[in-house]
Amino acid sequence: MCSMETYTLLRVIGEGSFGRALLVHCKSNQEKYVVKEIQLPKNQSKLEISRREAILLSRMKHPNIVAFREAFEADDLLCIVMEYCSGGDLLQRIQQQKNTQFCIDDILRWFAQMCAGAKHIHDKRVLHRDLKSKNIFLAENGTVKLGDFGSACILNSSKAYAHTYVGTPYYVAPEIWDNKPYNNKSDVWSLGCVLYELCTLRHPFQASSWKSLILKVCRGAYPPLPSHLPYELQYLVKQMFRTNPKDRPSLHTILTSHRVSKLLRSHLPSEVIETEEQGRRMGRWNIEEGKKVANLLGEKSLIKLSTFEGMESAEGHCENREPGHRKQWAAAPSDTVLQMLANASLVSSDSMASTSQTLIGSAHANVPEEPEESRQRRQWVRDPPERLLSLLEKARLSRAFSTFLINRGGDDLLVGPLSQPQGDDTDGPELEVAVDEDRLEPRSDDEDTDFEEESPCDWIDEVEKMFSEH
Ligand SMILES: Nc1ncnc2c1ncn2[C@@H]1O[C@H](COP(=O)(O)OP(=O)(O)OP(=O)(O)O)[C@@H](O)[C@H]1O
Numbered sequence: 231m232c233s234m235e236t237y238t239l240l241r242v243i244g245e246g247s248f249g250r251a252l253l254v255h256c257k258s259n260q261e262k263y264v265v266k267e268i269q270l271p272k273n274q275s276k277l278e279i280s281r282r283e284a285i286l287l288s289r290m291k292h293p294n295i296v297a298f299r300e301a302f303e304a305d306d307l308l309c310i311v312m313e314y315c316s317g318g319d320l321l322q323r324i325q326q327q328k329n330t331q332f333c334i335d336d337i338l339r340w341f342a343q344m345c346a347g348a349k350h351i352h353d354k355r356v357l358h359r360d361l362k363s364k365n366i367f368l369a370e371n372g373t374v375k376l377g378d379f380g381s382a383c384i385l386n387s388s389k390a391y392a393h394t395y396v397g398t399p400y401y402v403a404p405e406i407w408d409n410k411p412y413n414n415k416s417d418v419w420s421l422g423c424v425l426y427e428l429c430t431l432r433h434p435f436q437a438s439s440w441k442s443l444i445l446k447v448c449r450g451a452y453p454p455l456p457s458h459l460p461y462e463l464q465y466l467v468k469q470m471f472r473t474n475p476k477d478r479p480s481l482h483t484i485l486t487s488h489r490v491s492k493l494l495r496s497h498l499p500s501e502v503i504e505t506e507e508q509g510r511r512m513g514r515w516n517i518e519e520g521k522k523v524a525n526l527l528g529e530k531s532l533i534k535l536s537t538f539e540g541m542e543s544a545e546g547h548c549e550n551r552e553p554g555h556r557k558q559w560a561a562a563p564s565d566t567v568l569q570m571l572a573n574a575s576l577v578s579s580d581s582m583a584s585t586s587q588t589l590i591g592s593a594h595a596n597v598p599e600e601p602e603e604s605r606q607r608r609q610w611v612r613d614p615p616e617r618l619l620s621l622l623e624k625a626r627l628s629r630a631f632s633t634f635l636i637n638r639g640g641d642d643l644l645v646g647p648l649s650q651p652q653g654d655d656t657d658g659p660e661l662e663v664a665v666d667e668d669r670l671e672p673r674s675d676d677e678d679t680d681f682e683e684e685s686p687c688d689w690i691d692e693v694e695k696m697f698s699e700h
Pocket residue numbers: 243244245246247248249250251264266296312313314315316318319364367377378380633656
């Protein structure tokens with residue numbers, strides 16, 4: 231049985247919004263690991279997030295994803311043991327550079343690896359939703375690893391629909407500001423920001439106010455990359471910052487059939503290419519993985535009530551998922567928002583109350599029966615971001631590097647840093663796992679380009695099945 235007894239504490243490496251991150255030494259194999267400690271009783275929704283982070287991490291096995299070792303509960307702590315990345319995070323690495331630019335080989339190698347890691351997640355129909363240089367780590371041998379799955383998503387519970395995930399404003403794609411669902415291309419946008427940071431040591435969207443930040447993001451207005459960089463990279467950045475997600479390449483395209491693919495693949499270690507091949511051969515959902523997740527859940531109190539609550543609500547929303555009823559993008563990009571932002575003088579939240587953002591067809595806890603039609607196909611009512619801006623106006627812009635969660639309805643309009651400036655520095659979003667059962671089957675290349683948050687529940691189904699077998 232695993233416990234903290236297995237490890238010796240070396241030092242505390244940092245403190246996140248959920249608790250401490252410890253560097254430990256494993257007594258049995260002499261390896262170093264990171265243990266993320268999360269206080270159990272404090273906040274039920276954060277606990278859920280952390281438990282699911284453990285579950286998600288356990289499913290993601292890829293050379294470019296921080297490896298999960300085990301999870302256990304000790305006293306009032308949930309402990310997630312994971313691979314230690316001794317090179318620290320990419321943000322620290324960028325800051326260490328001062329004004330010395332990275333060489334092009336480092337940029338290409340790191341970027342190719344983060345694309346491979348993110349593609350692996352997308353292949354499993356999971357959206358990371360908080361890709362940023364602070365959540366990307368460097369292992370001892372220089373390998374890049376995606377970490378911090380505390381934001382990865384599924385939006386299949388009424389609780390989740392009560393919140394709009396916003397992410398980290400500096401890395402957030404325009405569609406999120408436009409009240410559209412998070413999708414795989416939103417992760418691509420965020421990776422574009424990281425690529426730009428690697429190329430320039432600066433963030434692409436620098437601003438002195440929230441309004442200016444959001445405007446720049448919605449327009450995709452960033453200073454051009456230095457001209458000494460290869461044309462392929464300049465072209466790629468331009469494409470990753472296309473404001474309409476449909477125009478952005480998927481990670482699959484970036485790695486296989488984009489102008490830059492050859493360059494990137496030549497910088498991918500052979501083990502990554504092999505892992506990709508293996509993944510293709512094995513398909514997307516592996517029953518063994520499911521068993522491990524079930525065991526993990528069964529072993530400890532990770533299986534308690536809250537998990538089943540999640541399952542119940544998931545079931546409720548899976549029933550309407552017919553392939554023909556997926557959410558679709560409106561044809562037009564976010565012109566309305568741009569227009570409004572361009573003319574906006576920031577208004578008070580009161581005056582915006584009547585135009586609050588609404589998701590029709592979502593399963594809101596207190597919302598009465600929905601009409602059949604809206605249940606079958608969720609629609610987004612577009613409304614102006616002034617309300618958001620007016621809320622953000624009160625926050626320091628430096629907070630735009632933190633993860634945000636915005637509450638739909640209720641009194642608590644912004645949960646987390648904006649509403650509790652003295653409290654936690656960041657607030658984790660509702661976390662769920664986004665996996666699309668219908669799409670677990672191998673797809674053709676043409677199909678790979680778009681998927682978004684919907685009512686996924688296949689991993690929960692799988693776990694449930696495991697339990698019923700036992
Ligand atoms: N696997 C890891 N290897 C090396 N360092 C890590 C690892 N995971 C986290 N860290 C470091 O530990 C510190 C705390 O990380 P943690 O993920 O707990 O919080 P955070 O990312 O700083 O904040 P938040 O979780 O609120 O976004 C950070 O400095 C991070 O770089």
